[in-house]
Amino acid sequence: MFSQAEENYLKTIYTLQNRRKTVINTNLIADKINTKASSVTDMIKKLSAKELLTYKKYKGVQLTEMGEKIALKVIRKHRLWEHFLVKKLNYSWDEVHDIAEQLEHIKSDTLIDNLESYLQFPKFDPHGDPIPDKDGKIILTKTVNLLNIKVGQKGTLDSLKDSSDVFLKYLNKKRLALRDQIKVIDIEPFDNSIHIETKTHQLVISKKVADNLNIKILR
Amino acid sequence: MFSQAEENYLKTIYTLQNRRKTVINTNLIADKINTKASSVTDMIKKLSAKELLTYKKYKGVQLTEMGEKIALKVIRKHRLWEHFLVKKLNYSWDEVHDIAEQLEHIKSDTLIDNLESYLQFPKFDPHGDPIPDKDGKIILTKTVNLLNIKVGQKGTLDSLKDSSDVFLKYLNKKRLALRDQIKVIDIEPFDNSIHIETKTHQLVISKKVADNLNIKILR
DNA sequence: AAATATATTTAGACTTATCTAAAAGTTAAT
DNA sequence: ATTAACTTTTAGATAAGTCTAAATATATTT
Numbered sequence: 001m002f003s004q005a006e007e008n009y010l011k012t013i014y015t016l017q018n019r020r021k022t023v024i025n026t027n028l029i030a031d032k033i034n035t036k037a038s039s040v041t042d043m044i045k046k047l048s049a050k051e052l053l054t055y056k057k058y059k060g061v062q063l064t065e066m067g068e069k070i071a072l073k074v075i076r077k078h079r080l081w082e083h084f085l086v087k088k089l090n091y092s093w094d095e096v097h098d099i100a101e102q103l104e105h106i107k108s109d110t111l112i113d114n115l116e117s118y119l120q121f122p123k124f125d126p127h128g129d130p131i132p133d134k135d136g137k138i139i140l141t142k143t144v145n146l147l148n149i150k151v152g153q154k155g156t157l158d159s160l161k162d163s164s165d166v167f168l169k170y171l172n173k174k175r176l177a178l179r180d181q182i183k184v185i186d187i188e189p190f191d192n193s194i195h196i197e198t199k200t201h202q203l204v205i206s207k208k209v210a211d212n213l214n215i216k217i218l219r
Numbered sequence: 220m221f222s223q224a225e226e227n228y229l230k231t232i233y234t235l236q237n238r239r240k241t242v243i244n245t246n247l248i249a250d251k252i253n254t255k256a257s258s259v260t261d262m263i264k265k266l267s268a269k270e271l272l273t274y275k276k277y278k279g280v281q282l283t284e285m286g287e288k289i290a291l292k293v294i295r296k297h298r299l300w301e302h303f304l305v306k307k308l309n310y311s312w313d314e315v316h317d318i319a320e321q322l323e324h325i326k327s328d329t330l331i332d333n334l335e336s337y338l339q340f341p342k343f344d345p346h347g348d349p350i351p352d353k354d355g356k357i358i359l360t361k362t363v364n365l366l367n368i369k370v371g372q373k374g375t376l377d378s379l380k381d382s383s384d385v386f387l388k389y390l391n392k393k394r395l396a397l398r399d400q401i402k403v404i405d406i407e408p409f410d411n412s413i414h415i416e417t418k419t420h421q422l423v424i425s426k427k428v429a430d431n432l433n434i435k436i437l438r
Numbered sequence: 439a440a441a442t443a444t445a446t447t448t449a450g451a452c453t454t455a456t457c458t459a460a461a462a463g464t465t466a467a468t
Numbered sequence: 469a470t471t472a473a474c475t476t477t478t479a480g481a482t483a484a485g486t487c488t489a490a491a492t493a494t495a496t497t498t
Contacts, residue, residue, distance in 0.1 A: 005455060026476055039456055041477055046454095058463060058476060089333040099327050106321045114308040224485065245446055258486055260447055265484090277446060277493060 004105045007074045008033060009043050010052060011104075013063055014071035019161060023060040072136040077112050078104040079125035079132075084115060086126040093126040094168035127168075128159030128178045128214075143214035146182070146194065147207065154183045155215035162212045174203055182215060223324045226293045227252060228262050229271060230323075232282055233290035238380060242279040291355040296331050297323040298344035298351075303334060305345040312345040313387035346387075347378030347397045347433075362433035365401070365413065366426065373402045374434035381431045393422055401434060 002010075012032045016024050026044070030037045048055040052067035063071060081103040085096040113134060116122075123139060124130055130139040143158045157180045160167065171177070176198065185202065186195040192207040221229075231251045235243050245263070249256045267274040271286035282290060300322040304315040332353060335341075342358060343349055349358040362377045376399045379386065390396070395417065404421065405414040411426040424432075 003454075027474095035455095036457065037476060038458080038478080042455075085330075089330070089337055091333070099325065099330055102325045102327075103322075106318065108318050108321075111308070111318055114310070118308055222484075246444095254485095255487060256446060257448080257488080261485075 001107065002070060005043065006047060006052075007070070007105055009040075009047060010063065010067055010071040011074045011078070013053065013061060014068060014075065017063065024062070025060040029061075069136055072132045072138065074104050076132040076136075077106070079129060080112060080116055080119065080122070082125045082127075083119055083122045083131070087119065087122075092172075093163075094165040094172065096126065097163065097165060124159075126178075127163040128157075129163075141216060143216050146184075146196075146205075146210040146213040146215050147192075149184050149215060149217075151184050151187055153217065154181065155217045156181050157213060158216040159214045160212055161214065167209075167212060170209070174205075175201065181218070182213075220326065221289060224262065225266065225271075226289070226324055228259075228266060229282065229286055229290040230293045230297070232272065232280060233287060233294065236282065243281070244279040248280075288355055291351045291357065293323050295351040295355070296325070298348060299331060299335055299338065299341070301344045301346075302338055302341045302350070306338065306341075311391075312382075313384040313391065315345065316382065316384060343378075346382040347376075348382075360435060362435050365403075365415075365424075365429040365432040365434050366411075368403050368434060368436070370403050370406055372436065373400065374436045375400050376432060377435040378433045379431055380433065386428075386431060389428070393424075394420065400437070401432075 009029070012029060013024055016028055016032060020028075026037045026040045029044075030040045033040070044053070044055050044061055047053050047067065048061070051064055052070065053061045053063045055061045078100045081100045082096045085091040085099060086093060091099075116131075116134075122131060130141065132138040141158055144155070145161075149155065157176060157178055159178070160171075176182075180198050183197045184194060185197050187193075188195070188204075192210075193204055194207075194210050195204050196202065228248065231248055232243055235247055235251065239247075245256045245259045248263075249259045252259070263272070263274050263280055266272050266286065267280070270283055271289065272280045272282045274280045297319045300319045301315045304310040304318060305312060310318075335350075335353075341350060349360065351357040360377055363374070364380075368374065376395065376397055378397070379390075395401075399417050402416045403413060404416050406412075407414070407423075411429075412423055413426075413429050414421065414423050
């Protein structure tokens with residue numbers, strides 16, 4: 001059994017490893033987990049001793065197979081609980097994160113599988129992220145960052161890089177939702193802002209926003 | 220906000236206060252919470268400093284109004300989650316306690332009320348215990364301990380004093396369930412064992428078992 | 439009422455997870 | 469190739485919650 005803190009580190013490192021494809025260093029983790037670099041070093045040593053990750057002083061970390069397995073279990077729980085909160089308790093997608101952060105640490109050999117079955121085996125969470133199955137298998141949809149899409153190309157909004165509630169509320173306000181069709185109308189070279197069109201309206205989004213949107217290309 | 224440990228102490232003290240009507244002393248709490256008397260003393264001091272209970276050295280404790288309010292909130296959460304586990308995830312009544320022990324500590328201003336509404340405002344948990352409402356109000360059914368029922372009297376099984384899984388499994392085995400009609404056929408003076416009859420069968424139960432059964436008298 | 443048994447509290451230690459401040463290492467820039 | 473800037477680690481402290489062992493109260497016998 002692992003502590004909540006340990007589970008949070010593993011989950012965070014896993015996500016960083018897969019979102020940014022760089023080396024995962026101390027400050028990156030400290031930022032994400034909202035703690036100090038010194039605390040990260042301590043925990044990294046502990047997880048390394050447990051062989052959940054490999055660690056070379058000053059050189060960053062990498063999850064072992066075991067560490068990745070545990071991370072995926074926590075992520076599975078998080079995403080299934082998020083689905084539950086949205087589909088059964090009528091929460092909106094920008095309200096569920098903090099509650100799921102707690103629920104993901106409930107310990108039971110059967111609970112999450114029973115919940116999954118009750119929810120009829122959903123494949124994606126409310127933010128479009130794939131839910132790992134019982135064995136840790138996870139569907140990887142091929143998506144492209146909106147920043148890399150050329151003028152005239154079309155796609156659907158598949159998932160988000162950053163699912164913070166501030167960003168989700170922004171999408172609500174701009175009437176952008178998962179699965180929406182998006183077409184790039186124009187790219188402004190001066191500030192890299194992007195003029196896009198959905199089925200219902202047009203709008204201009206900043207480079208920062210575009211970087212958070214993963215698009216499944218339509219051809 | 221209170222820690223899990225604090226919430227557990229308050230909940231335990233509340234239940235002890237209402238089940239046994241005696242003074243709540245250190246060892247009683249230590250037993251229930253599976254810890255040492257010295258740890259209980261430490262925590263009691265802390266809760267007393269926070270004015271959640273009154274405490275006179277060597278003389279036991281009593282919850283304040285505030286302490287009771289918090290205890291009832293935790294109990295409310297515990298019982299609603301138990302109901303969820305049994306009714307939605309198909310757990311049986313002897314499997315839900317440990318999971319509910321964890322779920323009861325999830326922090327959110329809205330979660331438990333939304334869950335309650337989703338469950339359509341159940342009034343009792345799977346063990347027959349009443350679920351406090353949003354304001355901490357709790358239905359107190361008038362019941363009598365089976366030990367105090369005379370030969371020939373009839374009643375229905377309302378709730379249990381001890382809902383440990385060992386005891387629940389015993390009831391399963393003996394085919395006794397909540398709401399079952401029970402009639403006392405004979406009381407054996409030698410060991411106080413009780414011969415009872417349900418709608419479907421007869422059996423003999425020990426004094427210890429009888430003490431755990433709360434009966435609603437029928438007349 | 440003294441002696442014994444039992445219950446409770448205190449003192450001091452330990453673990454987990456965190457922090458600040460200082461030291462050490464790495465990277466980038468001149 | 470030094471210096472400066474930044475990152476990471478170490479050292480030492482702190483807080484919560486627990487424990488053991490010893491000390492102190494209270495309760496029960498005789």
